Amino acid sequence: xxxxxxxxxxxxxxxxxxxxxxxxxxxxxxxxxxxxxxxxxxxxxxxxxxxxxxxxxxxxxxxxxxxxxxxxxxxxxxxxxxxxxxxxxxxxxxxxxxxxxxxxxxxxxxxxxxxxxxxxxxxxxxxxxxxxxxxxxxxxxxxxxxxxxxxxxxxxxxxxxxxxxxxxxxxxxxxxxxxxxxxxxxxxxxxxxxxxxxxxxxxxxxxxxxxxxxxxxxxxxxxxxxxxxxxxxxxxxxxxxxxxxxxxxxxxxxxxxxxxxxxxxxxxxxxxxxxxxxxxxxxxxxxxxxxxxxxxxxxxxxxxxxxxxxxxxxxxxxxxxxxxxxxxxxxxxxxxxxxxxxxxxxxxxxxxxxxxxxxxxxxxxxxxxxxxxxxxxxxxxxxxxxxxxxxxxxxxxxxxxxxxxxxxxxxxxxxxxxxxxxxxxxxxxxxxxxxxxxxxxxxxxxxxxxxxxxxxxxxxxxxxxxxxxxxxxxxxxxxxxxxxxxxxxxxxxxxxx
Numbered sequence: 001x002x003x004x005x006x007x008x009x010x011x012x013x014x015x016x017x018x019x020x021x022x023x024x025x026x027x028x029x030x031x032x033x034x035x036x037x038x039x040x041x042x043x044x045x046x047x048x049x050x051x052x053x054x055x056x057x058x059x060x061x062x063x064x065x066x067x068x069x070x071x072x073x074x075x076x077x078x079x080x081x082x083x084x085x086x087x088x089x090x091x092x093x094x095x096x097x098x099x100x101x102x103x104x105x106x107x108x109x110x111x112x113x114x115x116x117x118x119x120x121x122x123x124x125x126x127x128x129x130x131x132x133x134x135x136x137x138x139x140x141x142x143x144x145x146x147x148x149x150x151x152x153x154x155x156x157x158x159x160x161x162x163x164x165x166x167x168x169x170x171x172x173x174x175x176x177x178x179x180x181x182x183x184x185x186x187x188x189x190x191x192x193x194x195x196x197x198x199x200x201x202x203x204x205x206x207x208x209x210x211x212x213x214x215x216x217x218x219x220x221x222x223x224x225x226x227x228x229x230x231x232x233x234x235x236x237x238x239x240x241x242x243x244x245x246x247x248x249x250x251x252x253x254x255x256x257x258x259x260x261x262x263x264x265x266x267x268x269x270x271x272x273x274x275x276x277x278x279x280x281x282x283x284x285x286x287x288x289x290x291x292x293x294x295x296x297x298x299x300x301x302x303x304x305x306x307x308x309x310x311x312x313x314x315x316x317x318x319x320x321x322x323x324x325x326x327x328x329x330x331x332x333x334x335x336x337x338x339x340x341x342x343x344x345x346x347x348x349x350x351x352x353x354x355x356x357x358x359x360x361x362x363x364x365x366x367x368x369x370x371x372x373x374x375x376x377x378x379x380x381x382x383x384x385x386x387x388x389x390x391x392x393x394x395x396x397x398x399x400x401x402x403x404x405x406x407x408x409x410x411x412x413x414x415x416x417x418x419x420x421x422x423x424x425x426x427x428x429x430x431x432x433x434x435x436x437x438x439x440x441x442x443x444x445x446x447x448x449x450x451x452x453x454x455x456x457x458x459x460x461x462x463x464x465x466x467x468x469x470x471x472x473x474x475x476x477x478x479x480x481x482x483x484x485x486x487x488x489x490x491x492x493x494x495x496x497x
């Protein structure tokens with residue numbers, strides 16, 4: 001999956017579509033499988049990125065091996081009845097409704113009747129409501145929310161202060177769903193083995209039959225996209241609308257997106273590289289995850305894919321995948337917090353840096369633009385309103401170069417198209433931008449078209465999932481599986497996850 005953040009308008013239509021379909025039941029009132037956060041901000045649940053508090057994802061040891069941050073086997077057994085890293089309802093919010101019955105049916109009197117807030121969990125009145133869904137929405141300069149963003153920790157004091165100057169206050173929207181990771185922390189943390197990654201499509205699911213409500217999955221997921229249903233006593237999470245995918249439709253949040261920021265497609269990857277990829281140093285994580293993705297046009301890759309039971313139709317979908325283009329071919333989409341080492345399969349195209357708004361002597365301060373030979377209307381990467389170090393903390397485990405390379409290519413697209421449409425840049429400026437972005441006119445045109453003018457079929461390349469084959473893979477005898485060639489992939493999936 002790819003979310004293009006430059007196009008997100010923060011309308012929350014995706015969240016509402018998901019809520020209406022999947023989480024409008026008792027026990028799911030506080031669940032937002034899809035939510036849209038304002039960054040900088042503390043997010044949902046509060047400070048979910050602080051793994052010193054929540055112990056999600058994986059840690060890398062000095063010898064290069066990774067281990068679950070939450071616990072090992074002995075630690076998991078010792079804390080099985082008490083998990084100190086489990087979020088509380090206050091980290092989310094206590095869902096409430098109002099006593100409308102009293103408001104509508106109160107007897108006549110001198111006072112205006114009121115509708116008190118009532119907890120949807122306990123049914124008791126609530127005196128103080130302190131949090132709710134998207135409570136920090138649009139609060140880009142808020143001292144309570146934006147300034148407590150964990151990604152600001154790497155910024156200097158001067159950079160933090162500049163970010164909160166009234167002329168430079170800035171924010172952007174970050175939609176989040178389950179990343180359906182290749183190395184999911186929730187799968188590793190579950191004592192009951194109730195969470196699994198489907199071999200045929202990579203969707204991570206929770207078996208409602210096997211779940212025993214240990215809730216280790218909630219802590220083990222660093223993105224906090226697993227939730228506990230207090231009514232059913234089971235954990236739940238985004239299922240990527242797999243019933244829709246199996247009928248050829250994209251997930252509901254993808255389909256309903258007003259900004260058309262969402263792309264869905266197939267990525268072929270080498271499962272044998274997962275542990276190695278998740279174990280590299282922070283500065284190499286993005287490149288390692290990118291390298292693990294295979295070229296669907298390579299004859300050797302196609303041969304290996306077929307040997308593992310992947311159909312021609314699936315391979316064709318991988319070749320037409322918009323996700324492959326954004327992530328591997330153009331390298332402008334990055335994973336969210338690769339430092340969690342779960343190898344997320346949701347990538348983000350970072351939002352374009354807003355024009356510098358700091359003024360000097362009544363004019364915009366454009367000092368430093370000459371260093372990068374950028375037109376004066378654009379912010380310098382060094383003087384960006386949204387510091388590059390902040391974006392690197394979000395999308396590249398602190399590797400500033402990875403983010404700068406993406407932005408230089410995005411800037412090249414902007415300058416190239418503006419020169420075509422507005423004609424206010426010289427050819428030398430366009431050539432300089434293309435050179436700095438390490439791109440070509442043809443690639444820039446292709447990026448522009450898939451970003452701004454994609455058709456429905458170009459955004460969503462939903463492969464035929466072949467559910468009848470997946471079921472058959474578990475039911476037919478082993479010798480027939482080997483003859484058919486489709487049992488190997490599920491065998492790999494069981495071993496890895």
